[in-house]
Amino acid sequence: MAELLPIIYNVIAFGLQATMVVVAVGLLIALIFRLGGRRRADPGSGTLTLRRLDDQLRASGRLIRDAGLRGKARKAANKAFAKSEKALAAGDGGEPRRRVFVLDFDGDVQARRVSALRQEVSAIVAGAGPQDEVLLRLNSGGGTVVGYGLGASQLARLRDAGIRLTVAVDKIAASGGYMMACVGDRVMAAPFAMVGSIGVVAMVPNLRRFLDDRKVDVEQLTSGRYKRTLSLLGENTEEGRAHFQQDLDAIHGQFKAHVARYRPGADLEAVGTGEHWTAHRAVELGLVDEVLTSDGWLLGQVEDADVIGVRWHEPRSLGRRLRIGVEEGVVAVVERLLGRRVVGEVQSIL
Secondary structure, three states, rough: OOHHHHHHHHHHHHHHHHHHHHHHHHHHHHHHHHHOOOOOOOOOOEEEEEHHHHHHHHHHHHHHOOOOOHHHHHHHHHHHHHHHHHHHHHOOOOOOEEEEEEEEEEOOOOOOOOHHHHHHHHHHHHOOOEEEEEEEEEEOOOHHEEEHHHHHHHHHHHHHHOOOOEOOOEEEEEEEHHHHOOOOOOOOHHHHHHHHOOOOOOOOOOOOHHHHHOOOOOOOOOOOOOOOOOOOOOOOOOOHHHHHHHHHHHHHHHHHHHHHHHHOOOHHHHHHHEEEEEEHHHHHHHHHHHHHOHHHHHHHHOOOOEEEEEEEEEEOOOHHHHHHHHHHHHHHHHHHHHHOOOOOOOOEOO
């Protein structure tokens, strides 16, 4: 018996430690959601920051160009650089230089970045001139209809204001991402960027048989014939499935009409199948205008334009940042397990 006592003590100690860890994790999660659930900041509050990207590009280029120079050669290079900078500062006879405003959009399933995009677009529409241009560096595999539909509408405001919009896709603009990208006056993509996926999908798990096996009844009451066409817990009907499919088809039709408006040269029968393509094929299909990276395009602008990065920063409490981090982590794990983008609630996904 004496020999067993240390083992028993170790088992008890391990059990206590495990219990403490579980309780601590539970308290942390509760704290995160309590802090994150407090009153959010005013949607209009935040900070707009501008960053001169052309200065950064020219300075980096100068470092490489002058590397290894010594003596007179280095002095001559410094003199030439100072002269070019002076010419840039003087402008062209007092006329304002053309400006390129650079926006970045990295989209998640819920298109959370749209709330910042709308602020950036509003600022540019209010202050840009007819000679100015916007470059949107877009990276998104799509997400909810409402989120990406609003994102596309924000970009359309630039065109409606007469401000030229160029969209660069370095990695992916699929589904909802392409819904936004196609609004551009010009769309370019890196050679192996993925473009397209003009389609709609909705995934609705149903637990009815699982609950039936455990003799659990679920009462679902609705008012309106099609208030709930498909159910997570209730019994689904052929009529409900048919109506749900009609809704998806209607959204798909609206998506294709949107693409046709901004890309009139694209064959909607060929591109509206939900498939995606690399940039070279996308050019042939009329979805992309040019195979080019955003970096290559920007380097061609620095000589005759001021290139300015524009970013809206929304205020976030510690609790909200932690909650968003937890949500994004869970979504990332589920995406890896299922091999595609999903959301926790039943929504149509572009």
